[in-house]
Amino acid sequence: xxxxxxxxxxxxxxxxxxxxxxxxxxxxxxxxxxxxxxxxxxxxxxxxxxxxxxxxxxxxxxxxxxxxxxxxxxxxxxxxxxxxxxxxxxxxxxxxxxxxxxxxxxxxxxxxxxxxxxxxxxxxxxxxxxxxxxxxxxxxxxxxxxxxxxxxxxxxxxxxxxxxxxxxxxxxxxxxxxxxxxxxxxxxxxxxxxxxxxxxxxxxxxxxxxxxxxxxxxxxxxxxxxxxxxxxxxxxxxxxxxxxxxxxxxxxxxxxxxxxxxxxxxxxxxxxxxxxxxxxxxxxxxxxxxxxxxxxxxxxxxxxxxxxxxxxxxxxxxxxxxxxxxxxxxx
Amino acid sequence: xxxxxxxxxxxxxxxxxxxxxxxxxxxxxxxxxxxxxxxxxxxxxxxxxxxxxxxxxxxxxxxxxxxxxxxxxxxxxxxxxxxxxxxxxxxxxxxxxxxxxxxxxxxxxxxxxxxxxxxxxxxxxxxxxxxxxxxxxxxxxxxxxxxxxxxxxxxxxxxxxxxxxxxxxxxxxxxxxxxxxxxxxxxxxxxxxxxxxxxxxxxxxxxxxxxxxxxxxxxxxxxxxxxxxxxxxxxxxxxxxxxxxxxxxxxxxxxxxxxxxxxxxxxxxxxxxxxxxxxxxxxxxxxxxxxxxxxxxxxxxxxxxxxxxxxxxxxxxxxxxxxxxxxxxxx
Numbered sequence: 120x121x122x123x124x125x126x127x128x129x130x131x132x133x134x135x136x137x138x139x140x141x142x143x144x145x146x147x148x149x150x151x152x153x154x155x156x157x158x159x160x161x162x163x164x165x166x167x168x169x170x171x172x173x174x175x176x177x178x179x180x181x182x183x184x185x186x187x188x189x190x191x192x193x194x195x196x197x198x199x200x201x202x203x204x205x206x207x208x209x210x211x212x213x214x215x216x217x218x219x220x221x222x223x224x225x226x227x228x229x230x231x232x233x234x235x236x237x238x239x240x241x242x243x244x245x246x247x248x249x250x251x252x253x254x255x256x257x258x259x260x261x262x263x264x265x266x267x268x269x270x271x272x273x274x275x276x277x278x279x280x281x282x283x284x285x286x287x288x289x290x291x292x293x294x295x296x297x298x299x300x301x302x303x304x305x306x307x308x309x310x311x312x313x314x315x316x317x318x319x320x321x322x323x324x325x326x327x328x329x330x331x332x333x334x335x336x337x338x339x340x341x342x343x344x345x346x347x348x349x350x351x352x353x354x355x356x357x358x359x360x361x362x363x364x365x366x367x368x369x370x371x372x373x374x375x376x377x378x379x380x381x382x383x384x385x386x387x388x389x390x391x392x393x394x395x396x397x398x399x400x401x402x403x404x405x406x407x408x409x410x411x412x413x414x415x416x417x418x419x420x421x422x423x424x425x426x427x428x429x430x431x432x433x434x435x436x437x438x439x440x441x442x443x444x445x446x447x448x449x450x
Numbered sequence: 451x452x453x454x455x456x457x458x459x460x461x462x463x464x465x466x467x468x469x470x471x472x473x474x475x476x477x478x479x480x481x482x483x484x485x486x487x488x489x490x491x492x493x494x495x496x497x498x499x500x501x502x503x504x505x506x507x508x509x510x511x512x513x514x515x516x517x518x519x520x521x522x523x524x525x526x527x528x529x530x531x532x533x534x535x536x537x538x539x540x541x542x543x544x545x546x547x548x549x550x551x552x553x554x555x556x557x558x559x560x561x562x563x564x565x566x567x568x569x570x571x572x573x574x575x576x577x578x579x580x581x582x583x584x585x586x587x588x589x590x591x592x593x594x595x596x597x598x599x600x601x602x603x604x605x606x607x608x609x610x611x612x613x614x615x616x617x618x619x620x621x622x623x624x625x626x627x628x629x630x631x632x633x634x635x636x637x638x639x640x641x642x643x644x645x646x647x648x649x650x651x652x653x654x655x656x657x658x659x660x661x662x663x664x665x666x667x668x669x670x671x672x673x674x675x676x677x678x679x680x681x682x683x684x685x686x687x688x689x690x691x692x693x694x695x696x697x698x699x700x701x702x703x704x705x706x707x708x709x710x711x712x713x714x715x716x717x718x719x720x721x722x723x724x725x726x727x728x729x730x731x732x733x734x735x736x737x738x739x740x741x742x743x744x745x746x747x748x749x750x751x752x753x754x755x756x757x758x759x760x761x762x763x764x765x766x767x768x769x770x771x772x773x774x775x776x777x778x779x780x781x
Contacts, residue, residue: 259704344592376710379711
């Protein structure tokens with residue numbers, strides 16, 4: 120009798136173990152001309168600490184059996200709430216001295232997705248994107264309507280001035296002083312960096328989720344929408360292939376449908392994720408002149424962090440290793 | 451001497467001929483529950499005549515050696531200027547009784563793209579999308595900024611009331627009277643049809659262009675953005691594979707990155723365009739419950755018109771055949 124129970128228990132735990140996927144989370148905090156000489160030791164330490172905190176927050180959700188969408192939001196919220204990144208608090212200023220934020224999230228098990236573009240009052244845009252995914256028949260909401268929807272879903276709302284920081288204000292003033300043409304491509308970068316944050320995670324059920332959140336470009340005019348809220352460009356997740364979050368010169372990421380294209384290469388060409396990401400970021404985009412990078416996970420939980428710029432704020436944590444964070448080419 | 455010149459001329463014209471690609475244009479005017487019993491003979495004749503006019507306008511550009519982007523615009527302009535379609539004049543009403551229009555266009559030779567979302571004053575939104583492609587470092591502009599840009603580019607601007615039609619007004623009133631919830635998915639359709647127009651063309655140089663223009667959904671709230679202005683969802687063109695313009699339940703077309711996915715299957719799986727379109731529209735989308743269709747061309751000028759709805763306003767014209775137009779399943 121005891122023996123039977125013991126064998127049943129073994130069989131059961133074997134089945135459960137077979138169903139448990141390797142947990143993994145990978146994040147980025149923007150790519151660009153990030154060089155050691157331009158970053159103070161103090162600032163560098165702050166960034167590494169915040170990336171680690173974001174990874175730990177996301178991984179904790181996975182470890183507790185939570186869904187990958189929740190892990191992605193937990194990690195991104197840490198970066199949105201930090202003035203160190205161009206998303207949420209610390210977002211850049213638009214032409215009229217306000218902040219307009221974009222975000223998107225996608226779930227790979229059922230290809231459900233949500234996105235918001237140009238929100239001004241939602242504290243955590245990635246949470247608004249998730250509410251769109253969960254509670255709206257739509258995928259993409261924009262402007263006042265998106266804020267209104269976020270409020271209806273009882274998300275935390277703030278005055279636009281909540282996103283203010285002295286650092287970004289001075290950056291904006293400097294650009295205004297230079298009277299730079301607002302359509303200049305240089306303005307897509309702020310302090311030589313494309314400021315966007317993102318996370319991709321895989322949970323115990325093997326569901327991949329990917330999310331991206333950004334404050335966009337300094338001084339943006341003409342209601343420009345970048346790749347971050349575009350499903351297929353800045354964000355994509357499909358459990359059959361991979362999950363991707365991008366950061367970079369958004370126009371190229373839209374035209375090359377970067378996030379979807381990497382997943383399509385994995386699915387149709389049977390490329391490994393690393394090869395697929397390399398071909399798109401270091402071949403296609405480099406040939407076209409599109410700067411930036413991506414983070415991603417395949418459905419085995421393997422991590423990729425690929426960029427064609429000098430650096431990318433990034434890191435990952437899997438069940439095999441503790442959180443590892445990087446800023447420059449190799450460290 | 452004369453013989454040499456003659457041979458050289460022959461060789462030269464041979465080379466020129468080898469470079470001349472088969473000209474082709476294909477258009478749609480929306481897909482949905484389009485049944486013969488619901489369409490008067492007069493209305494049906496009007497629609498067929500307008501589709502033919504659009505094809506002829508686009509094909510004429512190609513025949514005169516014009517670029518495929520110009521052909522796409524010429525065809526779409528005919529439909530935008532006609533109250534028969536939900537794009538430009540005849541666009542549906544939004545929540546507050548106004549019109550908000552979306553459009554996008556892409557060129558397959560260099561993957562340049564342009565899109566506008568939520569314009570209110572630009573007479574022909576597809577032309578605004580093309581100005582973004584041609585004269586802006588951006589890909590996607592939205593709202594007032596997009597109208598402002600169109601005006602700067604000297605496009606024809608109109609009062610929002612220009613887009614008014616009695617037919618759409620009554621439709622909007624009927625919905626308001628029924629007090630239907632504005633987030634209801636049913637409202638994505640207007641008179642059982644997803645109203646969007648699109649065109650794909652290939653020119654003498656073998657350059658494919660694809661474009662899509664729409665008035666969106668009746669009563670739209672929350673600043674919803676559909677697939678039409680999303681590069682990769684409603685529109686994609688890549689000379690290595692194909693050009694696609696979509697019409698249907700936009701949310702599914704975004705989540706499945708329909709236009710890019712069809713091109714990716716052609717490029718990576720080496721599927722024929724017909725098979726690729728069939729797999730996405732009649733398998734992936736049908737499984738998910740996403741209604742709609744696409745038109746497209748591969749880089750040999752072969753035409754595809756695939757839909758999973760009862761009908762789709764559509765037609766094509768190639769150098770081999772005169773304009774052919776269709777409304778229902780087979781005719």
